[in-house]
Amino acid sequence: MLFTDSTPILDDGDALRERAATDGYLFFRGLLPAEAILPVRADLLNVVRQHGWLTDEATGTLDVAALAAVPESRMRTDIGVSAAAYDAVQKLESVHALPHHPRLLALYNTLFADEVLVHARHIIRMISPHPAVFPTPPHQDFPLIQGTQNTWTCWFPIGDCPRSMGSLKVLRGSHKLGYLPLKPAKGAGAIAVQTCPWEENEDDWIEGDFALGDVLTFPAFTVHKALPSQFADRIRLSFDVRYQPLSEPVEEKSLLPHCGLTWEQVYETWHTDDLKYYWRKLPLIYSGWNPKLLQPERRIC
Ligand SMILES: O=C(O)CCC(=O)C(=O)O
Known part of the structure; x- marks a missing residue:
C-alpha cells in the first residue's frame, strides 16, 4: 500500500x-x-567527490571499486x-x-500543540553499495533514542528517492504495539524487531516513491525499514532527524553529534x-538511559 498524503490536513492539529x-x-x-534541499545535496556530494567516489553528480553515481576499497x-x-567522510558531513553548517x-518546525508545533525541541543529533544516511552496507532492518527507534515516547522521527531524502533506490517504509499501526523484543541484525542500528504474526500481512507495510521535498514522520514505536536498492552504483542520501515536545524528557545523547567529534569540532568552520x-x-x-532496551532477547515469537 502507498503512503496517504496528509498535506490537506497539514494545518489541522486534531486531524x-x-x-x-x-x-x-x-x-x-x-x-x-527544493531551494532548501539542493544546496545540502551539493554539499554532501562534494564530500563524496573529495573522497574520490563520485562519478556523476546528477544521479549520485559512484565509482564502486574505489568505495569498495x-x-x-x-x-x-x-x-x-x-x-x-561522515565526520566531514557532520561539520557542514x-x-x-x-x-x-520553518516548515518542519510548524509541522511539529501543530502536531504537538506545544513548543518543539529539535534533537541536535542528526543522522545523515549516505547509503552506498559498499559490501559492508545493508538495508536498514525493521526496527523501532525508541530503544535507540529513548527519552519521551513522544519523539518523532522525520525522514526525508536529499533528492528524489523512488522505492527502487531503497526508500523507507513503515508498518502501519505498529506504534500501538509498544516496545517489541529485539534480535541482532545487519544494517543501520544492528537490531531488528523479532518476527511476529503482524508481519505476515504485507499489506500493512506502507511505502512510496519519494520526490525531493517529500517528508515521512512517525512516532518512536512505529516499525520501519529500508527497501533494498535496485541500483548497484548509486548513493541514497537522506536525513533522519528527531523532534519532540519541549516539555517532555530528552535523553542527553540526543543532544550530541552523531559521530566521534565534539560540538567545538563540528562548529569549526561555521559562519x-x-x-x-x-x-x-x-x-x-x-x-536516563536504559541499556536493557537494546539487549536482544533470545525468545523469537
Ligand atoms: O534511512 C534508513 O535507511 C534508516 C532510517 C531509520 O531507521 C530512521 O529514520 O529511524
Missing part, C-alpha cells in the same frame, strides 16, 4: 493527531522546498561511507540548519552562531 493515532505515520508531499573497519556501515526549516548549542538556552528535562 494530524487522529490520523497518526490510526496509522502510526504521516507523509507530506513537497513539504520542503575502503576497509570495513574504516566504514560507518550504518551511514554508508567512511567515518572520515547546512546539514545542521536544514532540520530547523553563524545562532544554532550553536541552541538547546542550552531551553528549559530541558532529562531522562
Whole structure:
C-alpha cells in the first residue's frame, strides 16, 4: 500500500493527531522546498567527490571499486561511507540548519500543540553499495533514542528517492504495539524487531516513491525499514532527524553529534552562531538511559 498524503490536513492539529493515532505515520508531499534541499545535496556530494567516489553528480553515481576499497573497519556501515567522510558531513553548517526549516518546525508545533525541541543529533544516511552496507532492518527507534515516547522521527531524502533506490517504509499501526523484543541484525542500528504474526500481512507495510521535498514522520514505536536498492552504483542520501515536545524528557545523547567529534569540532568552520548549542538556552528535562532496551532477547515469537 502507498503512503496517504496528509498535506490537506497539514494545518489541522486534531486531524494530524487522529490520523497518526490510526496509522502510526504521516507523509507530506513537497513539504520542503527544493531551494532548501539542493544546496545540502551539493554539499554532501562534494564530500563524496573529495573522497574520490563520485562519478556523476546528477544521479549520485559512484565509482564502486574505489568505495569498495575502503576497509570495513574504516566504514560507518550504518551511514554508508567512511567515518572520515561522515565526520566531514557532520561539520557542514547546512546539514545542521536544514532540520530547523520553518516548515518542519510548524509541522511539529501543530502536531504537538506545544513548543518543539529539535534533537541536535542528526543522522545523515549516505547509503552506498559498499559490501559492508545493508538495508536498514525493521526496527523501532525508541530503544535507540529513548527519552519521551513522544519523539518523532522525520525522514526525508536529499533528492528524489523512488522505492527502487531503497526508500523507507513503515508498518502501519505498529506504534500501538509498544516496545517489541529485539534480535541482532545487519544494517543501520544492528537490531531488528523479532518476527511476529503482524508481519505476515504485507499489506500493512506502507511505502512510496519519494520526490525531493517529500517528508515521512512517525512516532518512536512505529516499525520501519529500508527497501533494498535496485541500483548497484548509486548513493541514497537522506536525513533522519528527531523532534519532540519541549516539555517532555530528552535523553542527553540526543543532544550530541552523531559521530566521534565534539560540538567545538563540528562548529569549526561555521559562519553563524545562532544554532550553536541552541538547546542550552531551553528549559530541558532529562531522562536516563536504559541499556536493557537494546539487549536482544533470545525468545523469537
Ligand atoms: O534511512 C534508513 O535507511 C534508516 C532510517 C531509520 O531507521 C530512521 O529514520 O529511524
